[in-house]
Amino acid sequence: MIKSFVKEKLKVNVYENRKQMGASAAADAGAKIKELLKSKEEINMIFAAAPSQNEFLESLINDKEIEWCRINAFHMDEYIGLAPDAPQGFGNFLREKIFGKLPFKSLNYLNGNAENREGECEWYSKLLKSNPADIVCMGIGENGHIAFNDPHIALFNDDALVKIVELDQKCRQQQVNDGCFDTIDKVPTHALTLTIPALMSGRFIFCMVPAKTKAQAVFHTVKGEITEKCPASILRTHENAVLYTDKESAELIL
Secondary structure, eight states: OOEEEEETTEEEEEESSHHHHHHHHHHHHHHHHHHHHTTOSOEEEEEOOSGGGHHHHHHHTTOTTOOGGGEEEEESEEESSOOTTOTTSHHHHHIIIIITTSOOSEEEOOOTTOSSHHHHHHHHHHHHHHSOOSEEEEOOOTTSOBTTBOTTTOOTTOSOSEEEEEOOHHHHHHHHHTTSOSSGGGSOSEEEEEOHHHHHTSSEEEEEEOSGGGHHHHHHHHHSOSSTTSGGGGGGGOTTEEEEEETTTTTTTO
C-alpha cells in the first residue's frame, strides 16, 4: 500500500498496481464475510460487473475458507435489450467470473429482457427488501456513477430501490473504452439499476477503482463536493465504506 487516509467517513487505500489493489480488497472482503458468518446463518452480497472488478474477483474466489453456500448473491445493474447470451451482459459477466464457479446459496439475476420491465424492478426490489445487503462490492464509473446511476438521473434520496434508466453518453463511451463494445452505437441506451439508496443500504461497502481513466472520478469522489453530479461522492457519508485504488486512478489525490 502506498497510502491510506480517511475523507469524512470514507477510508481510501492506494496501491502500487491493480493486482495488489484487487488482492488486498479481496482479503478484506473475505475477512468480513467470514466475520459476519460467525453470527449469521447466511448473508447477502451485491456484486458489480465491470473490468475494474477482475482482480478483486479473481482473488476472492480463491479464498477456500469462505462458506459460499451460506451467501445469497445479487448484482446491481443490467443492460436492456442485449441478446441473452451476450458476453457484455452483466449477469453473464458475473456468471463467468464468480457466480458459476462457486456454490452460492442463491443467485438472483436481473433480467434486462423481461417483458414487464417495471414488474422486474418491483420483483427485484422485493428480493432486496427481504434480503437486506450485508456487503456491496462495487466500482465507480468515469462519470462518477455507481451502478448505472449516472449524474443526470442520480438521486441520493431515491424512493425506488430498482429502476429503469437512460444511460448518458460518457457512461456508454466508457463501455467502449473498457473494450466491452467495439463502437458506442452498439452500447445499449437503457438499463435496469439498483438505486443509490439500495447500494448505500449495504452494511459494508468495498469499492474497487483502478486505472488512469478513473482518475477524475476518484478525485471528485474524494475531494469534490458531496453531490449528485458525482454520485460516488455519497460514499463519504457511509459508516463502513472503503475505496481501493491503484497509483494511476489515485494520481490526483496523492
